[in-house]
Amino acid sequence: MNEKDMGTDLEKVLISKEEIDLKLAELAAEIDRDYAGKDLLIVGVLKGAVMVMADLARALSSDVTMDWMAVSSYGAGTKSSGVVRILKDLDTDIAGRDVLIVEDIIDSGLTLSWLLSNLSSRGPASLRVCTLLRKPEAAKVDIDVTYIGFDIPNEFVVGYGLDYAEKYRNLPFVGTLAPHVYGG
Numbered sequence: 421m422n423e424k425d426m427g428t429d430l431e432k433v434l435i436s437k438e439e440i441d442l443k444l445a446e447l448a449a450e451i452d453r454d455y456a457g458k459d460l461l462i463v464g465v466l467k468g469a470v471m472v473m474a475d476l477a478r479a480l481s482s483d484v485t486m487d488w489m490a491v492s493s494y495g496a497g498t499k500s501s502g503v504v505r506i507l508k509d510l511d512t513d514i515a516g517r518d519v520l521i522v523e524d525i526i527d528s529g530l531t532l533s534w535l536l537s538n539l540s541s542r543g544p545a546s547l548r549v550c551t552l553l554r555k556p557e558a559a560k561v562d563i564d565v566t567y568i569g570f571d572i573p574n575e576f577v578v579g580y581g582l583d584y585a586e587k588y589r590n591l592p593f594v595g596t597l598a599p600h601v602y603g604g
């Protein structure tokens with residue numbers, strides 16, 4: 421294991437910090453190009469997207485504004501409950517704004533599907549999604565995602581914002597958890 425010693429909890433590093441940095445630089449260049457001349461608002465979905473937001477925002481050359489929404493659908497387990505709760509709403513009125521939702525992961529897609537319908541009802545000029553990770557095999561709903569970092573296998577991952585029972589978010593890479601940690 422590199423960078424931080426997480427003992428035997430982690431099984432393997434799936435995506436290294438270097439791979440994440442390179443990918444975010446590519447995505448930022450695309451976003452800069454696509455929104456040139458626009459007044460983009462990026463919306464991070466707390467808490468998982470904190471690292472992606474922080475690093476993506478710094479990789480962008482354009483001026484953007486940032487806001488946050490907190491929703492939760494996972495609780496302490498490894499499965500989405502499908503019930504999404506707003507824990508913190510946006511401070512910004514997004515009517516007429518170009519909005520880009522930034523996520524750490526699309527797993528079942530239930531969180532984002534709910535969020536997209538919630539935010540689109542507020543009348544943004546445009547609404548798109550950027551996610552670092554996506555699990556194509558886990559999708560329960562089809563979501564149109566414009567900016568995707570990595571498609572990953574259907575395994576529970578942690579690190580770089582992603583948690584298991586609120587732990588491991590501060591790992592600088594994305595890794596898989598050893599089954600004994602979650603009783604697998």
Ligand SMILES: O=P(O)(O)OC[C@H]1O[C@H](OP(=O)(O)OP(=O)(O)O)[C@H](O)[C@@H]1O
Pocket residue numbers: 465466467468469491492493494495500523524525526527528529530531532582583
């Ligand atoms: O596609 P889905 O199956 O809906 O899963 C993806 C969502 O689940 C996680 O958030 P969570 O609700 O666990 O809260 P957190 O961001 O605070 O960890 C993750 O950060 C995504 O927001």
Ligand code: HPA
Pocket residue numbers: 494525527575576577578582583584
């Ligand atoms: O694989 C995952 N890991 C951590 N949090 C998550 N939320 C959805 N999928 C995941």
Ligand SMILES: [Mg+2]
Pocket residue numbers: 465466467468469491
């Ligand atoms: Mg989240």
